[in-house]
Amino acid sequence: MKTKVIVPAALGAAFLLMGVLLLTKSEAPSPAGAVSQPEPAVVAVAAPEPMEAPAPVELPASTAEKPERACLDCHRYANINTNEGVLAANGMCNECHADPACDRTINGHKASLHVTPEELGKYPHEFVACVQCHADVARSPHQSDAGAQCRTCHSVHGEKTAHAPHLRVDCQACHRRSEMVRLDKTDHRVKLAGVDADGKPVDLTDHRLAEADSEDNCRKCHRADNEVGAPAAILPAKSALCILCHPAPLAFGHPIFALAILIGVAGVFLTLRFWLQGSVEGEERSMHRKIDLGAEAVWRTVFSRKFFSMLRVLFLDILLQRRILKESVARWSVHSLIYTAILARFALSLLAGIRFWFDPENPMALALMDKNHGFTGFIHDLLGLFILAGIVWVVIRRYVVKPEHVVTEIADNVAVALIGLLVVFGFIAEGVRITVSQIPPELGIHSFIGYFLSQLFSLSDWNWQRVYPWLWWIHALLGAAFVAYLPFGKMRHMFNTPLTYLIEDVSGVKREKRV
Amino acid sequence: MMENSPIENDAVRRFSVFHRFLHIFVMISFTFLAVTGFSLSFSDQGWAGLVVSMLGGAESAAGFHRFCAALFYLVVVSHLIWLGYFKVVLKGRWTGPHTMIPNSTDWENILQNFRYIFGKGKPPLFNRFSYLEKIDYWAVLLGMQSMGVTGLLMWHPEAFSAVLPGYAINIANEFHFHEAILAVGYIGVVHMTSTHLTPEAFPLEKSIFNGRIARRRLKAEHPGEWKDRYAPTAPSEGTTDPADAAS
Structure with missing residues (x-):
């Protein structure tokens, strides 16, 4: 009995609902009316005078002669x-x-x-x-x-093709043949210009694509005194070595970077060769046998219960630096400021690179690659500040306080100077980049150090567009030197120390307190 | 050092770390290649739909298939590089008791094995690698070339049809599919049974994973290898014989 009542009631309710829906629909503004008003995003390069609203399209007279059609x-x-x-x-x-x-x-x-x-x-x-x-x-x-x-x-192309894939530049600005570009202040993007400096319209009917990788094409923007905020020189894309701190492509890049990577890799091989010298049982050369025995030992350790103890060492002693903490809190703090910040930058860059590799549309990858993104700008500056604070602390400890047990050698000086200068020039270059590219405060403020510096730089009337490439090269060459120097100098402890910890743990060597 | 010595009292080493490593890679990539490949070619089956949806759709499953194929081929390339190293640096021999190259002994071994199976003789005495192991090896090494070429044709049909007629892609497709069935059938039926389902190894043949084989088993199953490398008359265990180093 009950169902008989419910069915008509339900039908009635459904009709009521439909009626309401129809009513609301007819009240809603028509889609055409909802369209926002004309794009007058087209602003002249030099003369940003407001242009008149586009005239309504006049259909050519010939239309009337066309045959009649169905809707x-x-x-x-x-x-x-x-x-x-x-x-x-x-x-x-x-x-x-x-x-x-x-x-x-x-x-x-x-x-x-x-x-x-x-x-x-x-x-x-x-x-x-x-x-x-x-x-x-x-x-x-x-x-x-x-x-x-x-x-x-x-999809957007990666770092390999263009520096920081020009995320604030429209595709058309590079890939179309039109020479006229402009900086749109409303969304702060570099775009093709619709009108030239005199307000005359630019012919954009040529649909051919530009040779985007020719240097002439880059000079649309990358020339002295450009209006769009590009550096005056064409800078190379990042190299794989930059991945220690920046999202970077899996490529050698500029020959200088390639050389630095090759020197670094050669250093690793030389170190390995040195470790594998000597003989096992009095043979002349035992490298093969040493690798063989070593591999066997590693295989047996990894596939045994010792694996878990290795994991513990990896987490506590290598990642969290427990052994340094036990020796000295100050030393641990200094070391962590530098090491954790570099590790975090490396992890973020690696994350961006891997996500972009698998999915170039991934919003997280694009955000991490975009230097002006709020999170990226902030975290990069913060971690950079940590490294700098660590370096300053090191300098004070080594050269001012000079505790007795701290021995400073040339290798230490080189390492401290390399990292310190790298970060300092990184910040200066960032500040100049923000000045040059006229990033608005609401975007730039997240890079709190870079933005502060950019405000400072903009007090001077230097031609920062010409200065920036120099700063970029100094920072990049310092980075290249750092990578090339990794396996030779003080920095080799990045590999040696964790390896020593693991070997000590596996072989059960009693660890004596190191100073 | 003794505790990590590759050769213990009860067991001797049969496979080097490098070969164990390659085998694990081949094992994993082959399994995933079979799962993704057959899920795509038998897409009308319910289980295929399940697998493909677990892998995130057909595009993703195809991407995974190609990734595993690249991994597999990397193993083949590593092996070929190693062969060069074995020959040039270690001055190893490709013939002799450790050979992978088929020879007349294998033919005799096959006949002998069949006589043994039908109760008319003793089991054959193998060298380092039995004829079944040689078939395994050559099936993978040669099969990967044809699977690789046909797979590459289907991966980049536009590039290849610029030089080859269009039907080459169809032929590649047929060839790839049928050879895949052959390969999976061979691995599933012959390779698995001939290794694991022997009384000595059952339930699991572990020597390709830990590299070790009991002296007793090596003596019984590969007397040629045993005689050449570990028998008392042969050089001592710490031998620098290239063949040993290459093992």
Whole structure:
């Protein structure tokens, strides 16, 4: 009995709901009305005068002569995944844009919007529908808010292609042939300019792509006294050696960096060769036998209960530096400030690199690669500050306080100087970068040291665009020297000490207190 | 040092760390290659859908398949580099009792083994590697070349169809699929049974994992190897014989 009552009630409720929905829907603003007002993101490079709102599109007179159509000929969702669909969809665009008279007026100047299908056929996007990239133009009013979209199909390229993949630069700024670029102050991105310095519209109908990796193309922005905040010189992309502190590609990069990596790797091999010298049972050369026996020992240790004790050493003695803490709290603090901060920067860079490798669209990877991202800017500055504080403490201990048991050798001085200068020049370069690229305060403030320095630098009227490349090179060469020097100097303790801890643990050697 | 010595009283070493390492890599990558590959080719089956969804979709499963294939081929390349090292640096011999190259002894061993199986003779006396182990080895080494080439064709069909006719991709596809069945069938039926399902090794043949084999077993199963390397007349255990170093 009950169901009979419930069913009509439910039906009634459903009708009521539908009615309400229909009502609210009709009250809602129409989608066309919701479209935000014209993009006048197009601002002149030199003369940022406000331009007049785009005139409504006047349909060419020829349209009237076109045959009559059914509504759905145009008002449909084009299937642009097939060549036929692309041709059909482009046919609609070509009705106007293939007409040489197709243009619009910007700042009182006529700008051609004439695109011939024959010309388009020569470009790399021959079989791509216009509306694939110009995704928001097929509507009324006929204009684009977002511009052509590259990233619906393409991913951002990595560090290897362009320094810090130019995350604040539109794809088109480099990849299109137009020479005119501008810095959009509203979203702080470098874009193609729609109008030149005199307010005359730039012809953007050429759909050919630029040779993005030619240096001439980079000089659109990277030239002296540019308006978009680019350094005056073309700097190389980062190298794999930068990964100790920055997200970096898996590539040698500039020959100098390649050399530094090769010297570092050669140093590791020389060290290994030195360890494997000597003989086991009086043979002339026993390297093979030593590797063989060593590998056997490692194999048996890893696949045994000792593995867990090795894990403990790895966590407590190597990661948390327990043995140094037992010796001296001050020493542990100094060491941790430097070592933990470098390790954290390395881990973050590695995370960014790996995530980007597997998924170039990954928002976390892109955030970690973006120096101006709030988190990245803040954490990089904070960790840099830790390293610097550690180095300052070391300098005070070694050269001012001079406790008796601390012996300072040349190797110590070199290591301290390398790391200290590396960080100092890193901060200076960051400050100048923020000054040059005119990062607005709400973005730059997260890099609290870099932004402070940038404010300081902007007090001077030096041509920072020309200074920045020098600072970048000094920082990069110091980094290269650091990596090349790793296996030779003081820094080799990064490998030696953990290895010693592990071997001592496995072989059960009684550890004597080290000073 | 004695506790870590590779040769203990009751066991002798049969596989070096390098070979154990490679075997683990081959084992893992082969298993995942089979699982991902068959899940994709038998996509209409329920279990395939389950596996593919666990791997994050067909694209992801295909990516995983290619990753494992690259890993597998890396093992092949490492092995070839090692062969060069064995020959040039260690001055090893590719023939002799430790050979992987098939020879007339293998043929005699096969006949002898069948006579033994049917109760008409004694078991054959193998050298370092029995004919079954040689088949295992060559099946992988040669099979990986054809699987690699056909797989590469399907991985980059655009690049290859620029030089080859389009149907080459289809042929590659057929070849890859059927050879995969052959390989998985061979590993599953012959390799697994001939190693694990022998009375001496059952339930698990561990020597490829810990590198060791009991003296008694080596003597019985590979008397050729035993005689050459560990028998009292042969050089002592600390021998520097290249073949030993290469083991």
